[in-house]
Amino acid sequence: MVGITILVLALAIAVGICWLILRSVRAGAVRVDIEDRAPGPNSEGPADPR
Structure with missing residues (x-):
């Protein structure tokens, strides 16, 4: 009963x-x-490191 409560x-x-x-x-x-949060890693950034 106590558990149910x-x-x-x-x-x-x-x-x-x-x-x-x-x-x-x-x-x-x-x-x-x-x-207002910073963009995630999958979003398009200003520069691509590849």
Whole structure:
């Protein structure tokens, strides 16, 4: 019974964290952060080393 209670509590905390993340994404806070990041290794760079 204690295990079920802990499982439900952990699930509620996980859902709450996901809800907060989704709210911040819809507000545009995370989207701007992703656009400002440096380009990855697969993107076209100014110079090709080959």
